[in-house]
Amino acid sequence: RVQSRRRSCRADRRRAGVLFRRAAAAGNAEAMGRLCEGGYGVRRKPRRAFTWYRKAAEAGDGDALAACERLAREHGFQLSARIRAHLLARCATTGDPEEAVNLGVCLFEGSGVQRDRRRALELYRYGAALGQSAAWVNIGLMYKQGDVLRRSWPKALACFRTAARLGKASACYQLAQYYETVAPDRAHFMRWLRLGARRGHAQSQLELGILYHNGNGVRRDWKRSALLYRRAADQNHGWAMCLLGLCCRDGEGVKEDKRTARWWFERAVKAGLAEKDSETVREARKALAAL
Numbered sequence: 279r280v281q282s283r284r285r286s287c288r289a290d291r292r293r294a295g296v297l298f299r300r301a302a303a304a305g306n307a308e309a310m311g312r313l314c315e316g317g318y319g320v321r322r323k324p325r326r327a328f329t330w331y332r333k334a335a336e337a338g339d340g341d342a343l344a345a346c347e348r349l350a351r352e353h354g355f356q357l358s359a360r361i362r363a364h365l366l367a368r369c370a371t372t373g374d375p376e377e378a379v380n381l382g383v384c385l386f387e388g389s390g391v392q393r394d395r396r397r398a399l400e401l402y403r404y405g406a407a408l409g410q411s412a413a414w415v416n417i418g419l420m421y422k423q424g425d426v427l428r429r430s431w432p433k434a435l436a437c438f439r440t441a442a443r444l445g446k447a448s449a450c451y452q453l454a455q456y457y458e459t460v461a462p463d464r465a466h467f468m469r470w471l472r473l474g475a476r477r478g479h480a481q482s483q484l485e486l487g488i489l490y491h492n493g494n495g496v497r498r499d500w501k502r503s504a505l506l507y508r509r510a511a512d513q514n515h516g517w518a519m520c521l522l523g524l525c526c527r528d529g530e531g532v533k534e535d536k537r538t539a540r541w542w543f544e545r546a547v548k549a550g551l552a553e554k555d556s557e558t559v560r561e562a563r564k565a566l567a568a569l
Contacts, residue, residue, distance in 0.1 A: 307334035308342040315349070328355045335365040338372035359390030367391075370401070379405035379413045386416070395426045406437075411446035414438070418452065431460065442473070450474030451482045464495060475506060483510040484518045491521075491530070504531030511542065516549030516558040523565060540569055 294316070301309030307330050315327035328349045334342030343365050350357040363384040369377035382401030385394045399420065405413030418437030420427045427433075435456065441449035454470035457463045471489075474482030487506030490499045504525045510518035523542030526535050543562045550558030 307331075307337065308339050308345075311342060311345060315345070324349055324353050325355065328353070332365070336368055338369050338374070340369045340372075340374040340377045343369055343377065359384070361390070363390030375405045375408040375410045375413075379410050379416070382413070382416065399426050406440075409444065411441040411444035411449065414441035414444065415446055415449050415452065418449070422452070431456070442470075445477065447474050447477035447479035447482065450477060451479050454482065468495070475509075478509070478513075480510040480513040480515040480518065483507075484515060484521070487518070487521070500525070500531030502531070511545075514549055516546050516553055516555050516562075519543075519546035519549055520558055520562045520565065523562070527565070527569065536569055540566065543569075 298309045298313040298316075311327045311330035311334060313327075314323040314330060316322070328346060331342045331346040331349065335346055346365070347357065347362070349355055363381065366377050366381040366384060370381045378401045382398040382405070383389070384391055385401070386398035387393070399417070402413045402416045402420075406417060414437045417427075418434045418441065419425075421430045421434035421437060423429070435453070438449045438452045438456075442453060450470045451474040454467050454474060457467040457470065471482050471486050475486045483506045487503045487510070488494075489496050490506065491503035492498070504522065507518045507522040507525060511522050519542050523539045523546060525531050526533075526539035526542060528534065543566045546562035547559055547566070550556070550562060
């Protein structure tokens with residue numbers, strides 16, 4: 279049975295290679311990228327795949343841009359903020375709502391382009407009208423912070439709830455923050471924080487893990503706390519790595535293991551430096567020195 283599955287996989291790859299070659303022969307730049315990256319009958323060439331994906335993104339292919347960004351992260355290929363913003367603009371002109379929202383983020387932050395928050399709002403509204411949950415979150419944040427839009431918590435909450443209904447984990451976290459600080463309601467706070475953590479939001483997982491570790495409003499559960507820290511750490515959350523390292527060092531919720539603790543502290547330092555989080559870097563280095 280295993281051999282049969284392997285033969286089937288090889289056949290599927292051969293078939294995929296044939297289809298990619300046909301598309302590439304017809305001038306499809308993304309197909310050339312898939313062919314070079316996947317090695318379907320040819321040697322894998324990530325650099326060449328990156329070039330082809332970028333060419334496809336120039337033509338307005340949002341999937342190719344996502345592949346381009348992924349290869350840049352995985353292999354360290356250069357993709358400056360200016361070039362990324364340019365490619366996003368090309369993809370947005372084709373009507374791709376996801377890339378329009380991403381371009382809006384660049385315009386809002388001034389990343390690679392001149393800052394234009396009103397234009398960013400226009401793009402967010404366009405994406406929101408087409409069901410982009412990230413667009414609803416960004417509009418909600420504008421209402422929450424009073425940036426471009428007049429500050430309004432009711433409107434911000436309406437945006438966050440819409441995004442949460444569309445499955446956006448960060449919207450759940452925003453709602454949890456509201457019920458923790460603005461209109462304290464423990465039941466609503468825990469409901470939204472748990473939902474954000476269940477949907478994979480790293481900060482929600484971290485904060486829920488801290489609650490379980492300290493027994494704050496919930497029954498103390500070090501094992502569940504360590505599991506939540508691990509899920510957040512797997513998303514490259516520096517502070518979660520540091521806390522998971524402490525769990526490994528002290529044997530809280532996991533088996534005591536100084537070597538694993540050191541590994542997590544070292545990763546926390548790297549993540550903290552990348553995020554420019556001085557507190558994470560300081561605490562992780564202090565923990566390393568104490569091992």
